[in-house]
Amino acid sequence: MKGKRPLRIGVHPANLHLVLASCWEGTFPNIAVEFIRYANGRDSAALLATGEIDICGTSSTVPIFAAANGQDVTFLAASAQRRRDGALVVSTDSDIMTVQDLAGKTIGLAEGSFQTYLLAKALEKEGLNLNDVITRDVLPAEGLAALQQARLDALITFAPYQDYALTTGTMRLLQGSEALIPNRSVFWTTQAQTIGAYTIASFFDGLERLGRDIPHNIDQAAYILATDDTSPGLRRAWHKAIVARNWSIHHINTTILRELQDEADALFRHHVLKHQVNLLA
Numbered sequence: 608m609k610g611k612r613p614l615r616i617g618v619h620p621a622n623l624h625l626v627l628a629s630c631w632e633g634t635f636p637n638i639a640v641e642f643i644r645y646a647n648g649r650d651s652a653a654l655l656a657t658g659e660i661d662i663c664g665t666s667s668t669v670p671i672f673a674a675a676n677g678q679d680v681t682f683l684a685a686s687a688q689r690r691r692d693g694a695l696v697v698s699t700d701s702d703i704m705t706v707q708d709l710a711g712k713t714i715g716l717a718e719g720s721f722q723t724y725l726l727a728k729a730l731e732k733e734g735l736n737l738n739d740v741i742t743r744d745v746l747p748a749e750g751l752a753a754l755q756q757a758r759l760d761a762l763i764t765f766a767p768y769q770d771y772a773l774t775t776g777t778m779r780l781l782q783g784s785e786a787l788i789p790n791r792s793v794f795w796t797t798q799a800q801t802i803g804a805y806t807i808a809s810f811f812d813g814l815e816r817l818g819r820d821i822p823h824n825i826d827q828a829a830y831i832l833a834t835d836d837t838s839p840g841l842r843r844a845w846h847k848a849i850v851a852r853n854w855s856i857h858h859i860n861t862t863i864l865r866e867l868q869d870e871a872d873a874l875f876r877h878h879v880l881k882h883q884v885n886l887l888a
Contacts, residue, residue, distance in 0.1 A: 614806055616663070617651055624818070636813075637809045664792055664795075685856070688789040690786075690789065692765050694772075694782070696754070696769065696779065697760065697778065706782055707733045714743070715744075723737075725790070737878070747765070750768075766844075771838075775840070868887050
């Protein structure tokens with residue numbers, strides 16, 4: 608970092624690790640930090656480009672888009688795989704019984720997130736591609752309501768919303784993510800941010816320490832993450848999701864980079880990316 612300016616960490620609701628870090632006392636004791644809040648993880652690349660944040664955590668898809676758009680992405684850390692933390696659901700009374708039945712249907716998801724990759728892989732496995740379906744960009748709670756009101760034919764959701772959806776009795780699982788994608792969060796920056804090695808190491812250590820603390824403080828984590836959810840059922844789903852989640856943090860290695868490259872290649876095959884991206888160079 609230049610001078611003594613705090614490390615500006617981007618925080619958005621979809622990266623639970625950083626949401627908790629921003630509210631957890633003493634997460635980064637060895638460095639000065641400032642948490643910059645914004646609404647959507649897909650804005651992370653733009654905020655890095657303008658220098659409003661120095662570092663962020665997102666789904667793996669976001670930095671792949673950034674790299675495809677010419678940003679020099681640097682991966683710093685990754686979560687454990689969360690293969691069960693994503694699902695394609697339909698209404699209980701829907702006539703959609705298989706992924707093949709999605710052809711021509713309208714599917715809600717967070718465009719440009721891991722959900723795009725999940726949908727691409729689910730379709731690809733059945734000989735379809737993203738051009739065979741209609742997608743609608745929706746927020747998690749908005750998507751649940753839209754599916755219940757038949758404004759969507761299917762929805763891609765994630766924990767805790769997927770657990771909540773499947774306990775309402777109005778939705779059923781069409782396809783889980785466990786056999787399709789690794790579904791890691793990644794923590795990253797760009798070369799333009801020029802973050803020093805000590806700061807990066809301290810950031811990693813803080814994430815790792817928090818990952819060890821959370822399983823011993825489930826109620827505290829649930830209180831923070833469920834603050835804006837008033838539904839008792841959804842609050843219970845948050846608690847369940849925190850217990851089930853693997854909160855460990857990992858250094859970037861060849862296995863993780865190959866996973867990211869597989870994702871980039873799939874998104875290019877489905878014409879989501881305009882350019883091929885080489886993350887292994």
